[in-house]
Amino acid sequence: MSTKxxxxxxxxxxxxxxxxxxxxxxxxxxxAASAIAxxxxxxxxxxxxxxxxVDSLVLCLLDSFSQDLRNxxxxxxxxxxxxxxxxxxxxxxxxxxxxFYTRLITEAALLPQEAKHELVAIQSxxxxxxxxALEPQMKTGTVKGIPFHMIFNTWLGLVHYYLMNADLFAxxxxxxxxxxxxxxKTFLALIENRTLKNKEEQQ
Amino acid sequence: MSTKxxxxxxxxxxxxxxxxxxxxxxxxxxxAASAIAxxxxxxxxxxxxxxxxVDSLVLCLLDSFSQDLRNxxxxxxxxxxxxxxxxxxxxxxxxxxxxFYTRLITEAALLPQEAKHELVAIQSxxxxxxxxALEPQMKTGTVKGIPFHMIFNTWLGLVHYYLMNADLFAxxxxxxxxxxxxxxKTFLALIENRTLKNKEEQQ
DNA sequence: TTACTCACTGAGTATACAGTCATTGAAGCC
DNA sequence: GGCTTCAATGACTGTATACTCAGTGAGTAA
Numbered sequence: 001m002s003t004k005x006x007x008x009x010x011x012x013x014x015x016x017x018x019x020x021x022x023x024x025x026x027x028x029x030x031x032a033a034s035a036i037a038x039x040x041x042x043x044x045x046x047x048x049x050x051x052x053x054v055d056s057l058v059l060c061l062l063d064s065f066s067q068d069l070r071n072x073x074x075x076x077x078x079x080x081x082x083x084x085x086x087x088x089x090x091x092x093x094x095x096x097x098x099x100f101y102t103r104l105i106t107e108a109a110l111l112p113q114e115a116k117h118e119l120v121a122i123q124s125x126x127x128x129x130x131x132x133a134l135e136p137q138m139k140t141g142t143v144k145g146i147p148f149h150m151i152f153n154t155w156l157g158l159v160h161y162y163l164m165n166a167d168l169f170a171x172x173x174x175x176x177x178x179x180x181x182x183x184x185k186t187f188l189a190l191i192e193n194r195t196l197k198n199k200e201e202q203q
Numbered sequence: 204m205s206t207k208x209x210x211x212x213x214x215x216x217x218x219x220x221x222x223x224x225x226x227x228x229x230x231x232x233x234x235a236a237s238a239i240a241x242x243x244x245x246x247x248x249x250x251x252x253x254x255x256x257v258d259s260l261v262l263c264l265l266d267s268f269s270q271d272l273r274n275x276x277x278x279x280x281x282x283x284x285x286x287x288x289x290x291x292x293x294x295x296x297x298x299x300x301x302x303f304y305t306r307l308i309t310e311a312a313l314l315p316q317e318a319k320h321e322l323v324a325i326q327s328x329x330x331x332x333x334x335x336a337l338e339p340q341m342k343t344g345t346v347k348g349i350p351f352h353m354i355f356n357t358w359l360g361l362v363h364y365y366l367m368n369a370d371l372f373a374x375x376x377x378x379x380x381x382x383x384x385x386x387x388k389t390f391l392a393l394i395e396n397r398t399l400k401n402k403e404e405q406q
Numbered sequence: 407t408t409a410c411t412c413a414c415t416g417a418g419t420a421t422a423c424a425g426t427c428a429t430t431g432a433a434g435c436c
Numbered sequence: 437g438g439c440t441t442c443a444a445t446g447a448c449t450g451t452a453t454a455c456t457c458a459g460t461g462a463g464t465a466a
Contacts, residue, residue, distance in 0.1 A: 005463060009413060028312065032453060043415045048455060050413095106312045108367070109231060120371070150389040157364030158357050164311070168323070186353040190393040208433060212443060235423060246445045251425060253443095 013050045015040045020061050025099040029058070029110045055112045062104075062111075066118040069097060070125040081136045083143075083191075086129060087155070087184040094159070095176045102163045127152050144193045155187055216253045218243045223264050228302040232261070232313045258315045265307075265314075269321040272300060273328040281335070286346075286394075289336045290387040293329060294362070298379045305366045330355050347396045358390055 019040035023031045033054050037044040051057040076089045094101055108116060130152050137143040143151075159176075162183065166175040176183075222243035226234045236257050240247040254260040279292045297304055311319060333355050340346040346354075362379075365386065369378040379386075 005411090005413070008463095012413080033455090034453080044454095045415055045417095045456085046413080049415095052455090054454065105367075109309045109313075110233075116370075144392055146389055146392050150385065153364055154357065154361050154389065154393065157360035157362075159360075160364060160367075161356055161360030164308075164363075167319075182353065186349055186357065189347055189349050190357065208441090208443070211433090215443080236425090237423080247424095248426085248445055248447095249443080252445095255425090257424065 009050075012040070012042055012046065016042065016047060016050055016057070017061050017064060020057055021065070021100060024058075024061070024103055028103055029107045033057075058111060059114055062115050062118045065097070065100065066122055069093065069101075069122055072096070073122075073125050073129060076129065078132070081133055083133050083137065084184060084188060086133045087187060088180070090126060090129075091159070091176050091180045091183065094163075095174060095180075098163075098174055098176055102166060105160050106164050123156060126156075130155075142193055143191050146191070151191055154190070158183060158187060212253075215243070215245055215249065219245065219250060219253055219260070220264050220267060223260055224268070224303060227261075227264070227306055231306055232310045236260075261314060262317055265318050265321045268300070268303065269325055272296065272304075272325055275299070276325075276328050276332060279332065284336055284339045286336050286340065287387060287391060289332060290358070290390060291383070293332075294379050294383045294386065297362070297366075298377060298383075301366075301377055301379055305369060308363050309367050326359060329359075333358075345396055346394050349394070354394055357393070361386060361390060 016036065020036045023036050023039050027035065033047045034044045036057075037047050040046075047054070047057065051060065072093050073090075076086075076093070104111075104119060108119065127149075131148060134143060134148060134151065138145070138148070162169055162175050162179055169175050170178040219239065223239045226239050226242050230238065236250045237247045239260075240250050243249075250257070250260065254263065275296050276293075279289075279296070307314075307322060311322065330352075334351060337346060337351060337354065341348070341351070365372050365378050365382055372378050373381040
């Protein structure tokens with residue numbers, strides 16, 4: 001029942017998505033559909049056989065990317081309250097997709113509104129792991145009594161700030177790879193509650 | 204000496220810049236030159252009488268904006284080591300220009316390379332005030348022993364994160380006005396060194 | 407073998423925009 | 437008053453892009 005045809009169709013569809021991922025990562029979201037078609041090795045008209053509009057391709061790609069990223073995050077082993085491990089793992093996942101992720105946050109203004117929901121969904125997934133790791137430490141008081149979401153926003157703000165200014169902090173290189181230690185150490189030093197930590201040491 | 208002509212020319216030039224500021228603030232940097240001309244009440248061709256390219260208009264506008272902002276920051280009274288005052292004043296200046304400043308940081312990817320230097324220049328000016336306010340506190344130890352630039356990057360990261368996600372944190376409203384207290388309190392709690400502060404209190 | 411289906415093609419269409427230029431008329435100069 | 441200059445105009449050109457569609461040929465079904 002026309003399996004060969006459907007298979008071929010699905011294959012080109014995925015080649016287009018993979019090409020879009022590569023082209024957008026390298027050139028940003030202003031890249032033209034023709035560039036994606038060229039990268040995928042198909043004609044420019046093929047794009048519109050599979051996707052009614054360019055925006056729908058972007059949304060489809062983002063949906064797939066968001067799924068992948070969230071699955072990777074969910075698959076991270078439970079850090080058991082070790083925040084440093086969690087930060088390392090978070091940065092590790094981002095490094096794997098750094099080029100595209102950076103485009104996402106720097107060019108979010110160019111993307112359709114629905115695309116931004118995907119970004120929020122990614123951060124929500126991260127925040128679940130964060131919450132689990134931070135909760136015990138917040139109860140014992142080794143972490144400061146700042147609302148959880150503000151601690152989380154500070155972390156994301158810091159990481160995104162480095163990604164957005166990558167050409168300042170690490171020109172022609174991976175910012176996260178080069179600065180991951182600085183980022184985690186700084187963040188840990190900020191949230192740690194030295195008063196209580198010292199008290200524990202004294203006991 | 205053709206004074207009337209030159210005066211008129213300078214006047215339209217400034218009307219164009221003012222219109223560009225308004226249009227870019229409201230519509231973002233994807234707005235067309237014709238929209239700016241319409242807002243300024245001049246023909247679309249007039250734009251190119253005063254600026255060879257649209258990019259040169261953007262650079263001119265940014266130069267003017269950067270100058271204004273930096274002057275406002277430099278004019279801030281010396282906070283005399285009171286960091287909370289400094290943060291308040293910084294946010295106060297940003298609130299005045301929130302719409303345009305938010306466009307700048309969310310759409311920096313759309314701007315010519317030179318435009319990003321202006322942003323760096325603004326942040327450098329802010330950092331000077333920051334340094335002056337933080338230095339005494341870092342010496343006395345009431346602020347944690349984290350490298351100054353990391354403290355500064357954390358602050359900017361947090362503020363920019365809120366601006367970039369304004370539609371999440373304060374839809375159809377000024378994020379900075381609504382959240383300035385949360386932002387400053389969180390940041391102060393993070394950088395304060397409770398151990399030493401408590402010791403002082405005990406004395 | 408034959409008729410039909412459909413993924414794929416690429417030239418073509420519509421649109422939006424940056425930037426040009428011949429023209430205009432008011433301002434300046436003698 | 438007559439000549440010159442030049443800011444301003446808006447129709448025009450060139451280009452880039454999203455999206456369309458009639459045509460093609462391999463795949464499928466009888």
